[in-house]
Amino acid sequence: MSLDAIRSHVTDDMDRVNQLILSKLAADIPLIDTLSQHIVTSGGKRIRPMLLLLAAKALNYQGDSHILLAAIIEFIHTATLLHDDVVDDSALRRGQSTANSIWGNEASVLVGDFLFSRAFQLMAEVNSLRVISILATASNTIAKGEVLQLIHCHDTGTSEARYFEVISAKTAKLFSAATQLAAVISHQSEEIEEQMAAFGHHLGLAFQLVDDALDYDGNATELGKNIGDDLAEGKPTLPLIYTLDVGNAAEKTLIHHAIESAEGSTFLPQILQALARNKAIEYTQQRAKAEVALARKALAVLGDSPYKTALLALADFTVSRCH
DSSP states (O other), rough: OOHHHGGGGGGHHHHHHHHHHHHOOOOSSSHHHHHHHHTSSSOOOOOOOOOOHHHHHHHTSSSSSHHHHHHHHHHHHHHHHHHHHHTTOOOOETEEEEEHHOHHHHHHHHHHHHHHHHHHHHHHHHOHHHHHHHHHHHHHHHHHHHHHHHHTTTTTTHHHHHHHHHHIIIIIIHHHHHHHHHHHHHTTTTHHHHHHHHHHHHHHHHHHHHHHHHHHSSOHHHHOOOHHHHHHTTTTOOOHHHHHSOOOOHHHHHHHHHSSSTGGGGHHHHHHEEEHHHTTTHHHHHHHHHHHHHHHHHGGGSSOOOOHHHHHHHHHHHHHHOO
16 A cells, blocks of 8 residues: 555545644744745655554544644654754755755754744643653653764664664654554553554654665665765664674774764765675664564554554555655
8 A cells, every 4th residue: 555545544634734733833933934834844754643643543533632643743753853954964855955954053953942842832732641741751752862873873882772772762752652642532441552652663663774774775866865874974773783793804894984984975885785795774674574563463452444454554664665
């Protein structure tokens, strides 16, 4: 099932979410309006809000809070993108110039802060301490994950376990919050809430694993960014960590130099050869498929419905996508 076919199950709700996002972006400050519009309307997949909407429908939720929560999830995600691009000094995202490359780092950081604060304003409208707690914890965990990733940049001693700790915090936590919130607002049992959170967690891990594989094995035009960006930023992602573990002495030395260097991208052709020889991309994809299998298993608590089918299809899409 294509992403468009998956999204078609919640088309009306997604339209409402998009309208709400645009209405809540308004700040009466031109720079905030312009910069926010730039990143929010730049062609993102809206995976996280769509995940919440599909989960709510699969749980037979009948209210309207899922629309507001989906918008909040997207605001949090968008804020992290603005901050990430500043930290990573990124020039391209989704095939377009990043906000920081157009308006500068200061504006991007401050507008990211605005989006975070707007998200917390919207949380109050849900009028649920449980919902606020989940979203606040998720926001804090994401921030900690970004700090952990920063600490491990250019660190060749980063283990596979530490890598999973980072992506669990910076990526999987918001996926998990989205699906858990769907269970909370539909007043599900503790078991179903836990399984829905687990589904989002494993799906988020798979999503990041595929992203990290595509950074070395994707098409730059389809990705909307340059191949090898993670290497240029000194990020020891799983393809490199795995090759450091199983590669030969020359390959290990090469990867050490590339990760530790401020000019890591100059080693990209040799790194790609080392990854190919050791099947590091295949290994990363296998780990992603294992996470998707766990995600699919978590959905066993749900009864059959077109929305459950769409969630399962979204899990499959995560590991089959090329961007």
